[in-house]
Amino acid sequence: MRQRVVRVAVTAVLVALVLLAIPLALAIRSSLYADQRDTLERAALAAAVRVNPDYRTGDPAELPSPGAGERLGLYDPELALRAGGGPRGGDAAVRRALRGVIARDRTGGELVVAVPVSHAEEVIGVVRVSSAVSAVRDRVLLGWAALLGAAVLALTVAVLVARRQARVLAAPLEDLSRHSRAVTEGDLTARAAPSTIAEIDQVARTHNDMLHSLSELLRHERDFTANASHQLRTPLTGLQLTLEAGLAQDDDRLRPVLEEALAATRRLHHTVEEVLRLAGSPGPPHRTVPDRPVARLLEETEERWHGLFAQDGRRLDCAVQDAPAGVRVPGGPVAEILGVLLDNARTHGHGSVRVAVRDLDDALAFDVADEGTLRTGPARLFARGHTGAGTGGTGIGLALARDLAVSLGGRLFLAGGDPTTFTLLVPVRQEEPAGQSGPPLG
Template sequence: MRRRILRAVIAAVVCAVVLFCVPLAVATLRLYRQDEVRALQQLADRVAVTVPADVHHPRDPMELPRVGPGRQVGVYDDRARRVVGTGPEAGDRPVHDALAGRATSDRGDGRLVATVPVGSGERVRAAVRASAPADGPWRRALVTWAGLAALAVVAVGVAAVVGIRSSRRLAHPMEALAATAGRLEDGELSARAGVSGLPEADAVATALNRAAARIEELLRRERAFSADASHQLRTALTRVRLELESGLTEGDAAKQGPSTEAPTDPRGALRAALASLTAMETTIEDLLSLARDVPERAPLDIGALLADAERRWHGELAAAGRPLRVTVESPLPDAVGSARAGRQVLDVLLANALRHGAGTVTVTVRDAAGVPAVDVTDEGPGLPESVDVFARRHGYDGDTAGGGHGIGLALARSLVEAEGGRLRVSRRAPHPCFTWLVAGGRQTPAT
């Protein structure tokens, strides 16, 4: 690209120089010739003024002016014979034209000739002939052409310098864009093109940076979705496994011998497993829907959302000896958001209370200065002050298999903030409390 730009600049300047200098050179030569002829005519006119009435009178000799090297001036009588001065002895055609009453100029025998008649009307008594070498204008023109050539060389040199600098300035942004695109192709999604000062290249760089940021965000969301889906499905898979294993264990015990207890129907375990699989399918659909960029801004029925969460989590908490209490204050402010996101947020908070808390789990919905607020509290000892429970990491207690604090709460916070709400720890210890401020009719206050 640099070579092409340099060649284009130099070619344009050379064409401009040729189109300008060639006509100027021709015009200069013609001008110098005209100047030389005019000077000869003026010399002949000065001499004609001094020619006496009788050019042959011996008592009235003529004195001719001094002329420069190579120039000749002579006076011819009415018979075209040279009387005084220098020049051919017999008058040539310009002399005869002057004797006929016409002032002429001509070129012949390598000289420029100008003649003027002496006399007026029908009585021409003499003619003055002035001549100079014909190469005089050429020598002057050559000097001028040498100056034009020097200026042309300077112009081409300046054009070459400007072309080199311009080619660098134009090519560097394109090369930088190509390098950035290559880094992106190699997987370095953090690569960004810088500002070059060239509007066109900066426009391309801005578009490339937006595309790179978009791709990076899509990949980040894809990775986050994989981690979130893994976290959310792990509990459901564990529940299905336990229910199926429980059904198999009871079936094997029934085959080993009679029992005093009533036989357990294994179809109950299968039904529970199917319900868990249905919940897993719902979770996958929710996460796929929430992976999109545009949040859902629909009216949110918090009461129905809590009733569904109580139905799904009451049995599991009761099996662990953990009561679940749901309290809804009324009236509640209007809420907007996605029911899918709300369902996932409540699942994360209740699963966190089940794994890391103790005692009764209480869910309270209240009016927090015009904004619906959902508090999830348990009777556990609390959260360490030095741990950011919303950071994406393994559990702070080392429970990587169970997910622990971290990825689940990070998912919940990202879902809440995507819907315009806030999720925070309103009390760490004792009896930790997570507060979800739902987006309502006015902007949710920052915490």
């Protein structure tokens, strides 16, 4: 911004200088030439009044001394030089002056003024005064040099003033930018300081008000997350303990039901943990999400969802196409994303559902496809609150799955609409021998 302010100011000054300097330079030139002609005319008039009318009969003609760089001469009506200096024969200016008018001319590198000498209403001679054009040209060049110096001085002052004003204007904006970067890095206590510029102060106040509103909104969301964390974890833990206590009772009739309920409760507990992790829930330090082999993950997914699809008379196939057996993925989040996609396929899809895993070197691609047709746009499909019943898409589930994928450094997207196919990309790492460790690939 500083450079832009300086450029604007300098451009404005340059335009003003050009618009003023060119007419002023022409005025200086015209004025100096006119002044020199006026000086020559005054000298010629002063000499004309001193000319003796009897100079033609032999009396000496008394002429004043010419000025520096000037030549002064007296010519008779026959254009002959009778006294002083000048060309031996009268020129065009002398001939015009013999007609009783003051003549001005520029010839032979000289400025010439010729004044008629009259006696008894008769022109008896002409006084001619001349000076070199180069002398006037030198004065014009000096005037132009002074004008250029003044323009350079004005431009220098303009640049200095513009730079100072640019600093004054840019400083509060740069301060606002620093505070915005601090907010981006997580410091919600940063506030923009007031300045002396009303418009920038208005922007700063709006920024601070917006930041205050965002801080309050985030505080409410943190409080809600903390409350949800407590209110959900405690009953789920109690329910798990109750089911485990029921399993301790040796009742073969209730054991399958209790085991299924306990498995569902554990899945619900894992789902709550993933949602709270994604929301940045306060509380105990976050533990690293454990990795699981992709083959084992698909087996668990098929065990969980096979019966549900079978109840609807539909088929579920899970297959690892070319991924090595040692490839591991974050178990909980990937299982939750696959659960959302399979639930979406069961609710809104048609026909058989296939889950396939493809190896992409540093990532795995999980493809979940059914035999339905999707007509909803991808942007609307992942929008929270949108439900796509009958079109293959749903709202908050897909949005949550997408956020979970991003939290893993992966991506969830719609790969095809006919048939409906969702693809989940997940960075992976190879299972390493015991005693070796290294960072995840990708």
